[in-house]
Amino acid sequence: MKTGFTAAQLQNPRLKEADGILRSCVHCGFCTATCPTYVLTGDERDSPRGRIYMIQEMLEKGGPPAPETVHHVDRCLSCLGCMTTCPSGVHYAHLVDQARAHIETHHKRPLHERVLRSILAKVLVHPTRMRLALQLAKMARPFAKIFPPQLQAMLALAPAHVPAAQSFTGEHKATVKTMRVALLTGCAQSVLDPEINAATLRLLTRLGVEVVVPKGAGCCGSLSHHLGRQDEAHRLAKANVKAWRDANVDHVIINTSGCGTTVKDYAHAIGETGLSFLDVSELLTRLALPALSPKNVKVAYHSACSLQHGQKLKTEPQALLTRAGFTLTPIAEAHMCCGSAGTYNILQPQMASQLGARKRENILRAKPDVIAAGNIGCLTQIALGLNVPVLHSIELLDWAYGGPEPAKLKGLGK
Ligand code: SF4
Numbered sequence: 195m196k197t198g199f200t201a202a203q204l205q206n207p208r209l210k211e212a213d214g215i216l217r218s219c220v221h222c223g224f225c226t227a228t229c230p231t232y233v234l235t236g237d238e239r240d241s242p243r244g245r246i247y248m249i250q251e252m253l254e255k256g257g258p259p260a261p262e263t264v265h266h267v268d269r270c271l272s273c274l275g276c277m278t279t280c281p282s283g284v285h286y287a288h289l290v291d292q293a294r295a296h297i298e299t300h301h302k303r304p305l306h307e308r309v310l311r312s313i314l315a316k317v318l319v320h321p322t323r324m325r326l327a328l329q330l331a332k333m334a335r336p337f338a339k340i341f342p343p344q345l346q347a348m349l350a351l352a353p354a355h356v357p358a359a360q361s362f363t364g365e366h367k368a369t370v371k372t373m374r375v376a377l378l379t380g381c382a383q384s385v386l387d388p389e390i391n392a393a394t395l396r397l398l399t400r401l402g403v404e405v406v407v408p409k410g411a412g413c414c415g416s417l418s419h420h421l422g423r424q425d426e427a428h429r430l431a432k433a434n435v436k437a438w439r440d441a442n443v444d445h446v447i448i449n450t451s452g453c454g455t456t457v458k459d460y461a462h463a464i465g466e467t468g469l470s471f472l473d474v475s476e477l478l479t480r481l482a483l484p485a486l487s488p489k490n491v492k493v494a495y496h497s498a499c500s501l502q503h504g505q506k507l508k509t510e511p512q513a514l515l516t517r518a519g520f521t522l523t524p525i526a527e528a529h530m531c532c533g534s535a536g537t538y539n540i541l542q543p544q545m546a547s548q549l550g551a552r553k554r555e556n557i558l559r560a561k562p563d564v565i566a567a568g569n570i571g572c573l574t575q576i577a578l579g580l581n582v583p584v585l586h587s588i589e590l591l592d593w594a595y596g597g598p599e600p601a602k603l604k605g606l607g608k
């Protein structure tokens with residue numbers, strides 16, 4: 195597509211990059227069919243193509259964005275389904291990142307939105323603050339109806355029981371060491387479901403992988419990034435890179451795929467890191483685990499957008515579960531987002547709850563014994579109101595390869 199940036203604008207490397215991305219879009223509209231927000235509303239402005247037009251106009255014009263543009267960019271999940279569908283290789287992710295950063299700098303949101311976004315950026319990235327917020331949410335839940343919709347969504351997502359705090363910081367030795375990795379434990383994940391990290395550490399160390407969780411590493415910056423707070427996101431990324439490099443590891447392993455997509459894009463955000471980043475399923479695939487005999491457990495595997503679209507890992511977790519003896523049952527609309535998308539289910543509760551209900555319906559139609567996924571956001575969103583156990587796939591793999599039976603399975607048996 196044609197663009198109209200001035201020569202002076204193109205001196206700015208960010209706008210130069212946006213210009214290249216915009217020019218690669220041919221307006222074919224293939225991406226609209228798989229865009230969850232367009233599927234729900236049928237409004238071109240809620241489609242990737244519509245958003246690309248509006249982002250172009252905003253960036254070329256500069257200054258404060260039109261309220262309509264803010265509204266429709268805010269409604270984008272950053273699920274990146276459009277990038278999987280696009281035949282022209284349009285890097286929508288980097289374009290919408292720029293749009294969010296531009297909006298954050300040039301648009302004054304209403305006070306309640308500014309307060310909420312600031313609270314999210316300050317609370318969710320600190321496990322101690324998040325734990326306290328969850329305890330408060332438990333107390334506030336009976337009065338949920340008096341709060342605005344976004345706070346109601348936050349209260350609905352808070353677990354009825356907040357698990358006891360567990361610290362994984364430090365060295366986790368393997369009996370026979372074959373490699374050394376650093377694990378990103380995920381700030382929200384470590385509070386909402388510490389058992390995911392416990393299972394990861396048990397399984398990896400049993401397989402001869404020495405794991406370190408370095409003291410200086412923390413939030414990956416994903417939440418700040420998606421809120422358009424690029425400086426904050428880059429500061430967090432640089433702190434992590436320093437901690438991981440100092441730890442002298444072969445790979446950095448990520449077991450929450452929303453964080454993984456952000457971490458794997460650090461080179462674009464802050465420059466070359468010299469580190470190798472792998473989702474835990476990629477590492478386990480390399481370790482060539484033995485095939486186990488079939489178990490009588492039917493698993494519906496939800497492939498998180500950050501895994502299938504963001505990291506292009508479309509088969510690895512499923513293959514590992516099958517190899518471990520679980521029976522995978524296919525689910526309809528497997529390419530569609532569950533509506534979690536970082537803080538999306540708090541900031542855009544209506545659209546998120548429609549997508550969540552649609553995902554749960556599709557999953558339940560497959561009649562699984564267990565639902566598995568590789569991202570804490572999806573696990574929390576999908577579990578809302580369900581009686582079927584919802585687990586991280588690493589918990590099932592740890593169990594299959596000699597770890598304890600996950601408490602959530604309540605004696606489902608092998
Ligand atoms: S599929 Fe790709 S090229 Fe076609 S409209 Fe969408 S982003 Fe543009």
Ligand code: SF4
Pocket residue numbers: 228229230231232240241242245269270271272273274275276277286
């Ligand atoms: S990232 Fe997802 S919600 Fe956003 S435009 Fe692309 S497909 Fe639609």
